[in-house]
């Protein structure tokens with residue numbers, strides 16, 4: 001078993017080591033009560049504490065009992081460091097930022113009615129990416145997905161930002177280790193708006209032998225705007241997310257997966 005930053009694994013579920021990572025995993029939503037996917041539900045893999053809701057709130061709302069796994073929920077060793085992004089979002093230190101972001105995430109996930117789990121890796125803005133970070137992420141995902149009894153998994157397409165690309169690529173590694181599951185990509189909000197970003201990433205993946213087909217998954221966009229608004233600090237940093245509440249979500253089925261059951 002690989003050593004995973006900030007995370008130890010007991011059984012199949014992630015347990016956080018407080019000596020390495022004082023942050024708690026996002027709360028288990030009481031509507032679910034236990035860390036298992038319900039039949040027909042999705043697992044959405046989120047790089048940061050906001051991406052799953054920004055990109056997939058409608059999917060989560062339409063599939064009760066879904067689960068969000070967030071990769072970068074950990075606190076850096078230098079918890080009182082200060083980054084440009086955190087300052088833009090109103091936080092003087094990383095510790096302040098992560099505490100507030102976890103609270104925002106709990107609120108947003110409660111609004112879309114799903115459970116959240118954190119993997120405890122550290123955001124690249126804190127400069128602590130290990131050279132085998134992708135492999136560690138893939139290992140962690142495989143273990144957590146097995147523990148959840150996952151059936152259908154949605155990964156970020158990986159349109160922009162090193163963390164998004166790393167999580168997308170790690171998810172593809174995990175998909176090869178779990179070929180019995182159905183795998184999908186979601187288009188990362190707000191990066192999907194960048195001209196050519198989706199096209200370029202799909203071409204890059206195709207060159208690596210990964211094919212993707214549009215997947216018309218069922219979504220429920222009512223209430224998405226409220227869930228998105230829970231991430232007040234990140235919206236401040238982004239300068240807003242103008243039409244996130246209303247925009248349709250876009251999904252792709254990864255070749256080799258099963259036919260989508262909307």
Ligand SMILES: [Zn+2]
Pocket residue numbers: 047048051161164
């Ligand atoms: Zn992100």
